[in-house]
Amino acid sequence: MEQYDIDLAAWKKMRSKGKPPAEPKRRRLSADDTTVEALRRVLDENPRGVGIIKDELGNLFASFDAYRTSKTGSKDRGDYCELYQGGPKWIDRVEKGAVYVSHWGASIVGNIQPEPVKQLMGKITGDGLVARYLVAHCEKNGRGIDRTPNHAAIETYENVIKRLVDLEPSDGIETFTFAPQAQGYLDVIRNLAESMKCLPTPRMHSRRT
Numbered sequence: 001m002e003q004y005d006i007d008l009a010a011w012k013k014m015r016s017k018g019k020p021p022a023e024p025k026r027r028r029l030s031a032d033d034t035t036v037e038a039l040r041r042v043l044d045e046n047p048r049g050v051g052i053i054k055d056e057l058g059n060l061f062a063s064f065d066a067y068r069t070s071k072t073g074s075k076d077r078g079d080y081c082e083l084y085q086g087g088p089k090w091i092d093r094v095e096k097g098a099v100y101v102s103h104w105g106a107s108i109v110g111n112i113q114p115e116p117v118k119q120l121m122g123k124i125t126g127d128g129l130v131a132r133y134l135v136a137h138c139e140k141n142g143r144g145i146d147r148t149p150n151h152a153a154i155e156t157y158e159n160v161i162k163r164l165v166d167l168e169p170s171d172g173i174e175t176f177t178f179a180p181q182a183q184g185y186l187d188v189i190r191n192l193a194e195s196m197k198c199l200p201t202p203r204m205h206s207r208r209t
Contacts, residue, residue, distance in 0.1 A: 029165065031106075035063070036079045039106070040091055040099060047102045048167070049086065054110030061120070077129050083108070084132045108133075 064076035086105030
């Protein structure tokens with residue numbers, strides 16, 4: 001980006017009639033305060049996907065459709081639902097033309113208080129957006145232990161992150177096949193899930209003692 005800024009400043013200074021220097025793609029791993037429109041450009045420049053990190057998840061839900069009014073439901077919610085599955089996505093706009101995003105995918109991580117979670121869980125819509133989240137309730141237990149950092153573990157963790165960052169996504173859809181033993185476990189779980197779906201709805205019965 002530094003070289004681009006230098007070239008752009010030189011182009012403006014010379015008042016060139018030619019085309020300005022091409023802006024390089026901004027490689028990044030995360031996003032925070034973004035709209036769906038801005039996220040399209042981020043994902044177009046980062047085909048591996050990004051992490052959306054929100055200190056307050058409530059702000060994310062409140063920002064949906066901030067710049068449009070619709071009586072037929074939220075369009076932003078649908079776009080965020082598609083982030084869960086990933087995959088290619090064509091975006092057509094009259095003014096900006098067509099944009100092809102090879103991987104419309106992102107992982108959302110954030111914090112939220114227990115009470116707003118109860119409100120959200122009580123208003124789950126048919127789109128399944130809230131159901132895509134894994135909720136973890138964390139509490140501090142004790143004062144902790146003052147100990148020397150495990151530098152070997154820290155270095156190993158940093159190396160893993162670096163190797164993951166260096167990975168490049170392959171073109172097309174990859175197919176993964178489980179090992180025979182793992183496939184056996186998968187079949188057992190699927191059969192159990194199908195059997196439980198056929199059971200009558202469980203009810204809680206009170207019993208006097």
